[in-house]
């Protein structure tokens with residue numbers, strides 16, 4: 001029987017980005033790709049499933065990020081705020097160090113009870129780190145055309161992002177263009193695809209097609225990748241409000257290179273996994 005059978009979960013969201021949290025700090029095994037897809041197929045839907053796992057060093061705990069298609073990511077901004085808020089509420093701590101595949105993330109309680117700031121680390125822009133399939137001259141505008149979209153900026157903020165600059169995020173059909181770009185041969189590990197409209201030197205409107213999850217109400221890492229790419233290309237300053245379908249996130253790209261993302265997180269409901277979900281899955 002799956003170790004997840006009868007295990008409690010917490011359903012949360014960060015600006016409508018749906019996060020299912022599973023506490024595995026007792027050392028229980030993480031969901032397999034098959035189990036992750038089975039949970040989603042059961043009707044308990046989410047964009048990402050995030051685990052709480054035992055720390056390996058000085059960190060408070062570790063996390064693993066699983067997209068709804070079972071693939072794993074190195075970073076999830078909205079989900080990190082969710083799990084941080086959950087553990088802050090449990091422990092009373094106002095600062096947490098969270099180990100992840102993309103590095104250690106520092107989460108700090110914000111000025112309102114639902115607000116969390118996460119230090120998302122330092123972005124990478126070299127083509128090998130995105131990663132891209134081959135060298136390009138300038139990662140601020142790479143030679144790629146997807147229908148009417150062209151020359152995206154690319155960045156890695158723990159996961160790969162391509163940002164297409166547009167005049168109106170509603171003008172293009174991201175549902176059709178997103179998966180074509182996600183699977184383009186330029187991106188050997190696929191990519192999260194954004195449409196970004198810079199509306200002021202400190203404001204961006206953003207719509208995101210997420211790798212492994214599709215269209216979401218918000219993507220924290222896309223907001224970070226877009227903000228740093230906008231600043232890097234002279235479109236904005238280093239402090240911006242990024243407005244997604246689910247609401248606004250504040251992103252500050254500090255002079256020392258670190259990205260600070262601030263936004264809300266909320267708990268929706270709790271439950272336990274029905275063992276029937278896992279019948280026939282490879283545990």
Ligand SMILES: N[C@@H](CCC[C@H](N)C(=O)O)C(=O)O
Pocket residue numbers: 017047048065067072073074075076077078079159160192210211212213216218219220221222
């Ligand atoms: N929703 C997330 C990003 C989740 C991971 C992404 N889909 C990937 O595969 O890299 C966020 O808020 O950052």
